[in-house]
Amino acid sequence: DSVTLICSSDSNPPALNFIWFKEGESSSVGSGQSFSALQSGRFYCEAHNQHGSQRSDAVTVTVHHGAGRNVIVITAASGVFIIIIIIIIIAWFI
Template identity: 70%
Template sequence: MDGDSGAQLDVTDLQVETQQSVKERESVTLTCNSSCSLPQKTTFIWFRNTQRLNTRTVKENQLQLQSVSRHDAGNYQCAVSGYERLISPPVYLNIEYPPQSVSVSISPSGVIVEGDSVTLSCSSDSNPPALIFSWFKENQSSAVGSGQSFSISSFNSSHSGNYYCEAQNKHGSQRSESVSVTVKGIFCKHSFSFICL
């Protein structure tokens, strides 16, 4: 700011400072700093993804977010009341969280016949993305596979059962609901066969 009359504020004078990443349910403070001298009773306003935020969470030049969720992630900017068009450059706040909504899909999705190739795929919602996936078959004490996909090249009745996956990132892990994978019949390989069991 310069003199009392014709006061000017350069957009480059305002900068948002905060942590680059914060874990879900933690608290974080964003600070709006200016390289020029501002009046003591300056009112700061905040924006997330260009939408103005409720100022009840603002203390002086700080925006305080308590127990953040993934919905708090986004580009944050600040401005001085009366100079809203001179807004600070955006700063992205990244909210990290453990795997959630873990689920299993089966391919092929229809009837599985003995001899088919079956692939189970595991998906999850997490930040950062889950990189460790483990596969389990109920009633077996150890994992039966790893990786985001688990394939059985020649499915037979011994493979039938309930399968689930577990997705993991650096913040934790979660398992999916079990899915039933059952052979529905036996492929008849010989054209001269009268009965396929």
């Protein structure tokens, strides 16, 4: 699962670019006006124009990873295993 964060600015002149950061990390994690956070953490953006930059307040994001995909993978793998066993049993008796 993920959450999309959007950064906006009412600066004059308008912001030319946006850079996303995660607190505690030394490099940026994304760029552009929107950013999809795939992990939990505290994120903020910086809006830049020719006069400088301004940092937003950090927001806390908590991403919960559901078990739905894992269950589907396990079920599919179990189904394939059962089919292989059936084929082996049929081949054994033929």
